[in-house]
Amino acid sequence: MALRPIDNALPIIPDGLKPKKQAKVSIQPQKRASEISVNDENKAPLPQPRDASVDYVASEDLKPFEDPESNIQSLVEGLDSKDWVKVCQSLNDARRFSLYHPGLLIPILEKVMLVVVKSMKNPRSALCKTSIMAASDIFNAYGEKLLDSTDSSAFDQLLLQLLLKASQDKKFVCEEADKSLTAMVNSIAALTLLQKLRRFVNHGNLRVRAKAAVSISNSVYKMGSEEIKEFGSVTLLQMASDLLNDRLPEAREAARSIVLSVYEAFTENENTEEDWQSFCQSNLSTIQAQSMIKVVSSQSEFKVEALEEQHI
Numbered sequence: 001m002a003l004r005p006i007d008n009a010l011p012i013i014p015d016g017l018k019p020k021k022q023a024k025v026s027i028q029p030q031k032r033a034s035e036i037s038v039n040d041e042n043k044a045p046l047p048q049p050r051d052a053s054v055d056y057v058a059s060e061d062l063k064p065f066e067d068p069e070s071n072i073q074s075l076v077e078g079l080d081s082k083d084w085v086k087v088c089q090s091l092n093d094a095r096r097f098s099l100y101h102p103g104l105l106i107p108i109l110e111k112v113m114l115v116v117v118k119s120m121k122n123p124r125s126a127l128c129k130t131s132i133m134a135a136s137d138i139f140n141a142y143g144e145k146l147l148d149s150t151d152s153s154a155f156d157q158l159l160l161q162l163l164l165k166a167s168q169d170k171k172f173v174c175e176e177a178d179k180s181l182t183a184m185v186n187s188i189a190a191l192t193l194l195q196k197l198r199r200f201v202n203h204g205n206l207r208v209r210a211k212a213a214v215s216i217s218n219s220v221y222k223m224g225s226e227e228i229k230e231f232g233s234v235t236l237l238q239m240a241s242d243l244l245n246d247r248l249p250e251a252r253e254a255a256r257s258i259v260l261s262v263y264e265a266f267t268e269n270e271n272t273e274e275d276w277q278s279f280c281q282s283n284l285s286t287i288q289a290q291s292m293i294k295v296v297s298s299q300s301e302f303k304v305e306a307l308e309e310q311h312i
Helices: 068-079 084-100 102-120 125-142 145-149 152-166 171-187 190-202 206-221 225-231 233-244 249-267 273-283 286-310
Strands: none
Touching (some): 068 084, 068 102, 084 102, 084 125, 102 125, 102 145, 102 152, 125 145, 125 152, 125 171, 145 152, 152 190, 152 206, 190 225, 190 233, 206 233, 206 249, 225 233, 225 249, 233 249, 233 273, 249 273, 249 286
16 A cells, blocks of 8 residues: 655755764863862963062071161051061061160060060961061070060960960971070070969960970979979979870970989989989879889989990
8 A cells, every 4th residue: 555645754865965963062161260179180270379478587697777766666667567568577677676776675575575476376477487586586685684674464475376386287387486485495594484384284285285395394404403492393393294194295205304304403412213212202192203203213224225235
């Protein structure tokens, strides 16, 4: 039976005249700079915004002012600036005054210290590091006079910030803060400084405790037997006892150093190791006394082993 033609059927087109299919092209939306990750390979990195450059000037490269009297007023204005780069420059000028014209800086020294503390809290690493460098030069220039020329709270705030910055993960900030803490220990009398540091032994931040322990250890190390006695041998041993069980090795090592310094001062007056044991048992709890005795006996065993190795 013949098929009837269908009027609406599609016309038959020869193969040579058929239109070619167009390939589909997927167009990806362009990523914004904030969306490009470090793993986007084969892409040219976009220029990152950067702060104005700040030079870190070593103390020995700082120069005195030709006319310091006329520069002191501009220093005050610069420290009050809201431009962080200007504050950096002013902090470097404060360093120059402390090193070469210290007398002119004394009337505004407390203000300078407060600006240093404020700058240490700033999230800009350049400003933070510059302020820490300024603290080091101030310590070296004024030493114990720093406590006489300023309100004690200003120094306490500065000490806390240095301990916090020394506990940071940013290596270059941490190292600079460690240098500043060392300058503080070397320039301020140990008896005075220990009174400031002792409250940080029980600080809630374990890294702050460790950094404070190191500064205490370094202060006690440079004290003579009379100074240790004046501060209190028992007080030092009690502080060390708390730190011997600290979670951080840095704190525990500092505690052992404190114990050994007290022990050496104790035995200078012809006291024996047996006298040391009696002293610890009489003035400390049983657990504390055992810890002190163990530290000293372990050190004695270490010295004996070292001597034996030298003669092998």
